[in-house]
Amino acid sequence: MRLFSICMIFGLVGVVIAVHPAFANVWIPDDEYSGFYDINGTYTVIGAVKNTQDVSIVPTITINIKDGSSVYSQNYTLSTVNSQKDIPFKIQIPEIKGKDATLDRPQVSYITTSHVNPDVDVIYDKTLKKHGDGHETGMILNNSTSPAYGIKIFAAIYGKDGKFLDVGKSIETISKIDPGQKVAFSMYPDPQHATSVSYYSCFVVSDNPTIQVTMTKDGKPYNFTYLTTGSVTDVQFNYDTRSITATVRYPFPDTGYVNFMFPEESESEKFSVLSDGKPAQFIQSKDPDGYWHVALTLGPKSVQHIAISGFGDPATAQASQKEDYRNYILIAIPIGAAAVIVMILKKRKD
Incomplete structure (x- = not known):
């Protein structure tokens, strides 16, 4: 057909x-x-x-x-x-x-x-x-x-x-x-x-002409991409603030744009952005492939020092998992003990 x-x-x-x-x-x-x-x-x-x-x-x-x-x-x-x-x-x-x-x-x-x-x-x-x-x-x-x-x-x-x-x-x-x-x-x-x-x-x-960045985060290589009409330099991960920092330059007289794309680490990630130490307006979204987008405008002839926070701490996640396991053990032990007691009583009756 x-x-x-x-x-x-x-x-x-x-x-x-x-x-x-x-x-x-x-x-x-x-x-x-x-x-x-x-x-x-x-x-x-x-x-x-x-x-x-x-x-x-x-x-x-x-x-x-x-x-x-x-x-x-x-x-x-x-x-x-x-x-x-x-x-x-x-x-x-x-x-x-x-x-x-x-x-x-x-x-x-x-x-x-x-x-x-x-x-x-x-x-x-x-x-x-x-x-x-x-x-x-x-x-x-x-x-x-x-x-x-x-x-x-x-x-x-x-x-x-x-x-x-x-x-x-x-x-x-x-x-x-x-x-x-x-x-x-x-x-x-x-x-x-x-x-x-x-x-x-x-x-x-076709793919957008994005630029890939590879950096070290939590002791491992971390890859993300960005799309911009300006330039992005000095990209680092700040462990104290759990944020990605960068310098974004836009030398033109009109308004520019930068869109950072991060791989999903959790479904509930919420980002925040500081520009030169002050809260900046931005749009957070997700694409159908599961990547988070953090987008903001660039002022005419501007140089901005950007800090994007909202990245989880693996140590906190591991501690949470350990706490969940501990709670499981605290529940499982008395349940197991109760089961043993029931078996003993049953044998005595038999």
């Missing part, structure tokens, strides 16, 4: 200049935003951000869910969305335990960016195919004269009636695609939707 696909290209090579709340020109349509429990019982939120502005953006969505008497709210940063284009997303939220959770309307904020997209396309020929179990296979081609890196293919998945069913992501790791090179990809819907799939709307996404 011939697969109908609409494919779009995303990348980021440019300047982030501002943070905006989203209005009618950047939104998530009601009929392309929903939540469901996947085949493994994990609550999953799917949707698509539409950008009808004349500039590209990097959106952050706020997902709000009512789960019984509790409310879940979390920010997630997505990849770049070109002008007049969309980007789908699929986020699993295992924290939702109830079976009657209610998904509220999302909020969308964004930063604008100028960039050159990688010229990578899905090939429309007999290799593009939807299979009987609902999964998709195809090929992508790098039409440009330079390599593209960190390629991922996403797709909004629709049913026969045009209903938004799911979001797929290529299962292959495509670290690099050279000019003129073709690479195969495949993606699968959630099995519960397999027989209902009609067509895919594809999006090719």
